[in-house]
Amino acid sequence: MTEFVSALLLQSGYNAALVAIGSALLGLAAGGTGTFVFLRKRALISDAAAHSTLPGIGLAFIIMVALGGDGRNLFGLIAGSALSAIVGLLVVDWITKSTRLPEDAAIGAVLSVFFGFGVVLLTVIQVMSAGKQAGLEGYLLGSTAGMLFQEAATIALVGAISAGALLLLHRRMIVVAFDPQYAETMGFSVRATDLMTMGLVLLVTVIGLKVVGLILIVALLIIPPVTARFWTNRVDRLVTIAAVSGGLAAYIGAALSAAYPKVPTGAIIVLVSFVMFAISFLLAPERGVVGSLLRHLRFQHRVHRRQGLLELARGETIYDRMTLRVLQRAGYLRGDGVATLAGRAAAAQELKNEARWEIARRRNIEFADAARFDGLSQIDTVLTADEIAEIDAELSRQIGAVS
Amino acid sequence: MSDVELIARDGDRVGRKDPECPLAIDGLTVSYGDKPAVFSVDTRFGKGRMVAIVGPNGAGKSTLMKAVLGIVPKLAGRALFFGEPFESVRSRVAYVPQRASVDWDFPVRVIDVVLMGLYRSLGIFGMTSKKDIAKAHACLERVGMADFARRQIGQLSGGQQQRVFLARALAQDADLYLLDEPLAGVDAATERAIMSVLKDLKSEGRTVVCVHHDLATVRSYFDDVLLINVRKIADGPVASAFNDRNLQQTYGGRLGATHIAELQQPAG
Amino acid sequence: MIGQEFVQLSLTPMLVGILASLACALPGNFLLLRRQTLIGDAISHVVLPGIVVAFLISGSIAAWPMMLGASGAALVAVLMIEAVKRFGRIESGAAMGVIFTSMFAGGVLLLEQSDTSSVHLDVQHALYGNLESLIWLSAEGWGSLFDLAALSEMPPQVGRLFVVLALVVAFIAVFWSSLKIATFDESFALSIGIPARLLGFALVALTAIAAVAAFDAVGSIIVIAMFICPAATARLMTDDLVVQVLWSAVFAVVSAVLGYMLAGYLPGLLGYDYAVSAAGMMATVSGLILGVACLFGPKRKRIAPTA
Numbered sequence: 001m002t003e004f005v006s007a008l009l010l011q012s013g014y015n016a017a018l019v020a021i022g023s024a025l026l027g028l029a030a031g032g033t034g035t036f037v038f039l040r041k042r043a044l045i046s047d048a049a050a051h052s053t054l055p056g057i058g059l060a061f062i063i064m065v066a067l068g069g070d071g072r073n074l075f076g077l078i079a080g081s082a083l084s085a086i087v088g089l090l091v092v093d094w095i096t097k098s099t100r101l102p103e104d105a106a107i108g109a110v111l112s113v114f115f116g117f118g119v120v121l122l123t124v125i126q127v128m129s130a131g132k133q134a135g136l137e138g139y140l141l142g143s144t145a146g147m148l149f150q151e152a153a154t155i156a157l158v159g160a161i162s163a164g165a166l167l168l169l170h171r172r173m174i175v176v177a178f179d180p181q182y183a184e185t186m187g188f189s190v191r192a193t194d195l196m197t198m199g200l201v202l203l204v205t206v207i208g209l210k211v212v213g214l215i216l217i218v219a220l221l222i223i224p225p226v227t228a229r230f231w232t233n234r235v236d237r238l239v240t241i242a243a244v245s246g247g248l249a250a251y252i253g254a255a256l257s258a259a260y261p262k263v264p265t266g267a268i269i270v271l272v273s274f275v276m277f278a279i280s281f282l283l284a285p286e287r288g289v290v291g292s293l294l295r296h297l298r299f300q301h302r303v304h305r306r307q308g309l310l311e312l313a314r315g316e317t318i319y320d321r322m323t324l325r326v327l328q329r330a331g332y333l334r335g336d337g338v339a340t341l342a343g344r345a346a347a348a349q350e351l352k353n354e355a356r357w358e359i360a361r362r363r364n365i366e367f368a369d370a371a372r373f374d375g376l377s378q379i380d381t382v383l384t385a386d387e388i389a390e391i392d393a394e395l396s397r398q399i400g401a402v403s
Numbered sequence: 404m405s406d407v408e409l410i411a412r413d414g415d416r417v418g419r420k421d422p423e424c425p426l427a428i429d430g431l432t433v434s435y436g437d438k439p440a441v442f443s444v445d446t447r448f449g450k451g452r453m454v455a456i457v458g459p460n461g462a463g464k465s466t467l468m469k470a471v472l473g474i475v476p477k478l479a480g481r482a483l484f485f486g487e488p489f490e491s492v493r494s495r496v497a498y499v500p501q502r503a504s505v506d507w508d509f510p511v512r513v514i515d516v517v518l519m520g521l522y523r524s525l526g527i528f529g530m531t532s533k534k535d536i537a538k539a540h541a542c543l544e545r546v547g548m549a550d551f552a553r554r555q556i557g558q559l560s561g562g563q564q565q566r567v568f569l570a571r572a573l574a575q576d577a578d579l580y581l582l583d584e585p586l587a588g589v590d591a592a593t594e595r596a597i598m599s600v601l602k603d604l605k606s607e608g609r610t611v612v613c614v615h616h617d618l619a620t621v622r623s624y625f626d627d628v629l630l631i632n633v634r635k636i637a638d639g640p641v642a643s644a645f646n647d648r649n650l651q652q653t654y655g656g657r658l659g660a661t662h663i664a665e666l667q668q669p670a671g
Numbered sequence: 672m673i674g675q676e677f678v679q680l681s682l683t684p685m686l687v688g689i690l691a692s693l694a695c696a697l698p699g700n701f702l703l704l705r706r707q708t709l710i711g712d713a714i715s716h717v718v719l720p721g722i723v724v725a726f727l728i729s730g731s732i733a734a735w736p737m738m739l740g741a742s743g744a745a746l747v748a749v750l751m752i753e754a755v756k757r758f759g760r761i762e763s764g765a766a767m768g769v770i771f772t773s774m775f776a777g778g779v780l781l782l783e784q785s786d787t788s789s790v791h792l793d794v795q796h797a798l799y800g801n802l803e804s805l806i807w808l809s810a811e812g813w814g815s816l817f818d819l820a821a822l823s824e825m826p827p828q829v830g831r832l833f834v835v836l837a838l839v840v841a842f843i844a845v846f847w848s849s850l851k852i853a854t855f856d857e858s859f860a861l862s863i864g865i866p867a868r869l870l871g872f873a874l875v876a877l878t879a880i881a882a883v884a885a886f887d888a889v890g891s892i893i894v895i896a897m898f899i900c901p902a903a904t905a906r907l908m909t910d911d912l913v914v915q916v917l918w919s920a921v922f923a924v925v926s927a928v929l930g931y932m933l934a935g936y937l938p939g940l941l942g943y944d945y946a947v948s949a950a951g952m953m954a955t956v957s958g959l960i961l962g963v964a965c966l967f968g969p970k971r972k973r974i975a976p977t978a
Contacts, residue, residue, distance in 0.1 A: 044764040100907070101703075112893075116951040219769075223768070264779055281759050303432050307479055505855060511911075519856075
C-alpha cells in the first residue's frame with residue numbers, strides 16, 4: 001500500500017514519475033479524442049488503427065536492422081507504426097467508400113488481416129534475431145517496467161503534445177460533432193476536422209503502444225467517453241469528463257503498476273477505467289441503470305394503478321395480472337377480485353381526476369404535451385385551485401347536458 | 404357519486420371478446436424508461452374498414468402497431484385480434500413494416516421477398532413448391548411487379564420496394580392488414596397502385612389499417628381515423644372524428660389555421 | 672511432399688486450418704449481413720480471460736475445462752455487451768469496445784498474477800495459436816486415414832473442429848429460411864412468429880462455439896479474419912445468398928490451404944530455411960483475396976437506389 005501511495009505521489013523514482021505523468025497526459029488526450037470518435041459512432045475505427053500498427057512495427061524493425069541500426073529504436077518503431085496505421089485507416093476508408101461492404105466489416109477485415117500479417121513479420125524477426133528476444137512482444141500488451149529514461153521522456157512529451165493539441169482543437173471539434181452543417185458555415189471543414197480527429201487518434205495510439213499495448217489502446221479511447229455519457233448530455237461536458245476520467249485512470253493505473261511490478265501497466269489502466277465505467281453505468285443519477293430501472297418500475301406501477309382504478313370505476317372486468325396485483329397490494333381489491341370500500345373510493349377519485357384532465361387537455365390545446373398532461377398525477381399537483389374550479393364548473397355543465 | 408357513474412357509462416365497452424372485431428386495443432401503454440411513447444390507448448377497428456392512424460412525428464403511431472404485434476413490449480394493456488391474443492391468430496394478420504427499416508442491399512431477389520410471406524406454409528428447410536412460386540407471382544402481378552420477379556431488390560426504386568412489401572403481405576392472405584407508412588416517399592403511380600390494391604382488400608371484407616402521414620388524403624382514402632399523440636385524441640369515422648378541433652389537439656397547435664382550412668375542402 | 676512426411680507433418684495442421692476457417696466463415700455470412708461482424712472480434716478477445724479462469728479453477732490445461740471457460744467468457748461478454756447497449760443506451764460498437772477490452776485486460780492481469788507461465792499458457796499462444804505443432808506422428812501415409820488405431824492418435828483438435836463444423840452446417844441448414852427472414856426484416860419475422868431475437872442470440876452463441884473451438888488450434892486473430900474476410904469477399908461476388916455462402920466456403924478453404932503452404936514454403940523459395948506463422952499467413956491470404964475482390968468483384972458496388 002505504501003508503495004502505491006508513494007507512486008501516486010510520484011515518489012517512486014524519476015522514471016516512474018515520468019511514466020505516470022506521461023500516462024496521465026496520454027489518458028487525458030485519449031479520453032478527449034475518443035469522445036469525438038464515439039460521438040460519430042465510429043468507436044471501433046480506433047481498434048483498426050491500433051491493430052494495423054503491428055506490421056509497421058515489424059517492418060520498421062527489419063529495416064532498421066538491415067540498415068545496421070538498433071531494431072528497437074523507439075522513434076523508428078513509432079514512425080513505422082504510425083505509417084502502417086495510416087495505411088490501415090485509408091484501407092478502411094477505401095473499402096467503405098468504393099464497395100458495398102459496411103464499415104464494421106471493413107474495420108474487422110483490416111484489423112485482423114493487418115494483425116495477421118504483423119504476426120508473420122514477428123516470426124520472421126524471431127528467426128532473424130536468432131533466439132534473442134527482440135522485445136517487440138512488449139508492444140502487444142505494453143510494459144513500462146524497465147523503461148529507458150529516453151522512452152519515458154518521449155511518452156511524457158508526446159502525451160503533452162497530444163493533450164495540448166486536443167486543448168487547441170476541441171472547440172472546433174465540438175462544433176463539428178454537434179452540428180456539422182453549422183460548422184461548415186462557420187468555416188470549419190468537417191472533412192478537415194475529421195482528419196484532425198483521426199490524427200489525434202493516431203498520435204494517442206502510437207504512444208499508447210509502449211504503455212498499454214496495441215490490443216488495449218482502444219480501451220483508452222472508448223471507455224472514458226462511454227463513462228462520461230452516463231453523466232451528461234452536453235458535448236462540452238462530455239469531452240471534459242471523458243478526458244478527466246481517462247487521465248485519472250491512466251495515472252492511478254501507472255502508479256499501481258509502478259508499486260507492484262507484477263501488475264501489467266496496460267491491463268491495470270484499462271481495469272481502473274472499467275471500474276469507473278461500471279460505477280457510472282450502475283449509479284449515475286440520470287442514465288444509470290439502477291435509477292432508470294427504479295423509475296421504469298415506478299412508472300409502470302402508476303400506469304397499472306390508474307388503469308385498474310378506471311376499470312374498477314367503469315365496472316369492467318380486470319384481466320391484466322399485473323394490474324390485479326397492484327390493486328390488491330394497495331388494498332383496493334380483495335383476493336377474490338371484489339373491490340374494497342377503499343378501492344371504490346380511490347376509483348371514483350381516479351375517474352374524477354381523469355375527467356378533469358380530459359377537460360384540461362381540451363382547454364389547453366397548445367400545451368397538449370403528453371408528458372405534462374399525462375393524467376398520471378393528481379390534477380391538484382399540477383394546476384392551481386382556481387383553474388381546477390373552472391374545470392369542475394365545465395364538468396358539471398357537461399354532466400347537466402348529458403342528463 | 405352520480406357524476407362519476409354518468410362518465411363511466413360511455414367507457415363501458417372494454418373486456419368483451421368479440422370474434423368479429425379484427426383488432427381491439429385496451430389501455431395500451433408503451434414506454435421507454437419513464438417516458439411514455441403510447442399512453443393508455445383504447446380503440447376498436449371495424450371489420451371491412453380502411454383505417455388511418457394519424458399523428459405528428461414521434462406520436463407513437465409505429466410503436467402502437469409494433470406493440471400490438473408484440474414486436475416491442477407493452478407496459479400495460481392488451482390487444483385482441485378477432486377476440487384472441489395475437490399468438491393464436493397470427494396467420495390472419497399481415498404486417499408491413501416501414502420500408503426504410505430494412506437493408507435493401509440484401510442478397511435476395513424480389514420473388515424471394517414475396518415468398519417470405521408464405522413462410523408459414525413452406526416445408527422444412529424452406530423448400531418452395533411450384534404452387535408457392537405461382538402464388539408469389541400472382542401477388543406480384545396484383546401490385547404490377549410481375550416482370551421484376553428475378554431482380555435483385557437493391558435495383559428497385561422506393562415505390563417498387565413498397566409494392567414488393569405489399570405483395571409479401573398479400574401472399575400472407577390475411578384478414579387484417581397493418582401497414583406502417585405504405586405511402587411514404589412513393590411516386591404517384593405507386594400510390595395509385597397501392598390504394599387500388601388496398602381498396603380491393605376492403606371490398607373482399609378485409610380490414611386495412613395504415614399509419615398515414617398525409618393529412619390531405621385522409622378524407623379521400625379512409626373510412627375511419629385514429630388520431631394519436633401519445634394518447635388517443637379521437638377515433639371513429641373520418642366524417643366526424645377528423646375535425647379541426649381534434650387535429651389541433653393532436654398536433655398541439657403546430658398545425659396552422661390555413662392548413663386546417665385546406666383540409667376541410669372536399670378532396671379532388 | 673505427397674508421401675508419409677506430408678501426412679505426418681502437414682495434413683493435420685492444414686485440415687485443422689480448413690475446418691476452423693469453414694466453421695468461422697459460414698456463420699460469418701450472417702454476421703456480415705446483420706452488421707455484427709465485430710462481435711466475432713469481441714468474442715475472440717474474451718477467450719483469453721476464459722481460459723485463464725478455467726485454468727485457475729481446474730488447475731489443468733486439459734481441453735475441456737479450457738473450452739468451457741472460453742465459452743463461459745464468451746457468454747458473459749455477449750450478455751454484458753447486450754446489457755450496456757440496452758440499459759445504458761450505448762451504441763453497439765462502443766459497448767463491445769468497453770466490454771471486450773476490459774475482459775481481455777482482466778485476463779492479462781490474472782495471467783501475470785498466476786503461475787500459468789510454467790504451463791505454456793500465454794497471450795501469444797492465444798493470439799496466434801499453435802498450428803504447426805499439430806502433427807500426426809503415428810501416420811504412415813495416406814492409408815492411415817482408414818486405420819482406426821492411427822486415427823485415434825490424430826490431434827484431438829481435428830475431431831473437435833469436425834463436430835463443431837457439423838453443428839454449424841446443421842444450424843444454418845435447419846434454420847435457413849428463418850435466419851434469412853430474421854436477418855433481412857426483423858420486425859416482419861417477429862410478426863409471423865419467427866423468434867428472431869432468440870435466433871440472433873443462437874447465431875452469436877454459434878459464433879462463440881466456433882471461435883472457442885478454433886482458437887486453441889489457430890489462435891484468435893485468424894478466427895476474426897475468417898469470420899469476416901471470406902464472407903465479405905463472397906458478398907462482392909454475388910447477389911444470391913445461397914451462392915454467397917458457397918463462395919465464402921471456397922474462399923475459406925483457399926485461404927487456409929494457400930496460407931499454410933505459403934507459410935511453409937515461401938521463405939524456402941526465397942532462400943531462407945525457416946517457416947513463418949501459418950495462422951498469420953492464412954489471415955494475410957484471406958485479406959489479399961478480399962483486396963482482389965474489392966478491386967474486381969463482379970458485385971462489389973453498392974447499388975444506388977433509384978428513388
